[in-house]
Amino acid sequence: MAKTRLEVNISLDQPGKRTGDILMRWSNNARPLGVYLMPIACIVGKPGPTALLVAGIHGDEYEGPVVLSRLIDEIDPERIDGRLIILPAINNPAVLASQRTSPLDGCNLNRAFPGDPNGGPTDMLADFIVSVLLPEADLVIDLHAGGKASIFATAALATRSDDHDLMQANLQLARAFGAPFIWILGAFNDTRSLNAAALQASVPMIAAELGGGGGADPTQVSIAMLGVKRCLSHAGIISDALPEPVEPILVETRSSADNVYAPTSGLFDRHFSAGDKVKAGQLAGYIRPIERLEDVSVSFHFAVDGYVLAHGNRGYVARGDMLAMLVCDIDK
Ligand SMILES: [Zn+2]
Known part of the structure; x- marks a missing residue:
């Protein structure tokens, strides 16, 4: 070696x-x-x-x-x-x-x-x-x-x-x-x-x-x-x-698909914090247009029950950026 x-x-x-x-x-x-x-x-x-x-x-x-x-x-x-x-x-x-x-x-x-x-x-x-x-x-x-x-x-x-x-x-x-x-x-x-x-x-x-x-x-x-x-x-x-x-x-991480990624580019209007316990279907926030205000804001939701282990910290996000990293209880 x-x-x-x-x-x-x-x-x-x-x-x-x-x-x-x-x-x-x-x-x-x-x-x-x-x-x-x-x-x-x-x-x-x-x-x-x-x-x-x-x-x-x-x-x-x-x-x-x-x-x-x-x-x-x-x-x-x-x-x-x-x-x-x-x-x-x-x-x-x-x-x-x-x-x-x-x-x-x-x-x-x-x-x-x-x-x-x-x-x-x-x-x-x-x-x-x-x-x-x-x-x-x-x-x-x-x-x-x-x-x-x-x-x-x-x-x-x-x-x-x-x-x-x-x-x-x-x-x-x-x-x-x-x-x-x-x-x-x-x-x-x-x-x-x-x-x-x-x-x-x-x-x-x-x-x-x-x-x-x-x-x-x-x-x-x-x-x-x-x-x-x-x-x-x-x-x-x-x-x-x-x-x-x-x-x-x-x-533990159950699937990367549980995470929330930015559906489009824009302002990250976040409605949750790291450590929050969240439910499937819960409103997580909006991606708001800033370049063309006449465009519509896009809401996004959590797909699963779990905890937010981490969130993106960028005010302006590009499509695909991590917005929320979701983990679930180990017992489930
Ligand atoms: Zn590191």
Whole structure:
């Protein structure tokens, strides 16, 4: 197997707290002989499990980077039993550009796993996570949000597995995170995601969706700070006294056809919010003409009973844009 071309300039083993970079050489017109730098922190305490904490896979989702930056500040290596490897902006070129995909090659990192050490920047990053970091990890937390394009209800995402122990470990992490929703990822999960790579490597993992809009909402940041700490406490890495998690609603995607997509282009006049419980036939909103006011507004409705896990956050939508992502109770 080819070896990663990326290098880390700090020790991931020595006790204490260190920050540094993952160095990626990618020779283009902008930076022919320089490197692209992905920030990394490593906090090593007494012997114990390793948690890999990731944010910024999508560059316009800033809640996770804020949470992990705060954690790097707060966590005292003297007070932990284990090791934290923290990547607050793993797709740093995208984070600096405030865009979902990499400005270096236009690719979506969460559709690039398991990656390729000899591929472009996005493939090299995915491969580095899979070949260098995942083998070190006893658990993974990957923080996402809706970015500029959408708003999610606060959710922990656990991948379904035929391996009973792994499934239980994923569920326990999701419960510990304490978001109001647990979204079970099954057949509809993309097999090129970090969740899929962790499943393949049999490493317990959750992702989280934390609102969205392209900034960092303080309520979502607080929920996620507490959520990550409860997961670390569940793993025995920290021993802080933390409030109990809420009782979650377990949901799953039944069919992409349950989602609502824009029937035409126009203003998105939305009549619901992320997290709402909705009924089949319920009015969801209107697409209103703005270019030709004499055109008629088009109403749209929910096709099924369920919960709105996410909604589009664009004021003007094109035909086919996601307006509402629908999930159903797991028991049904
Ligand atoms: Zn994301």
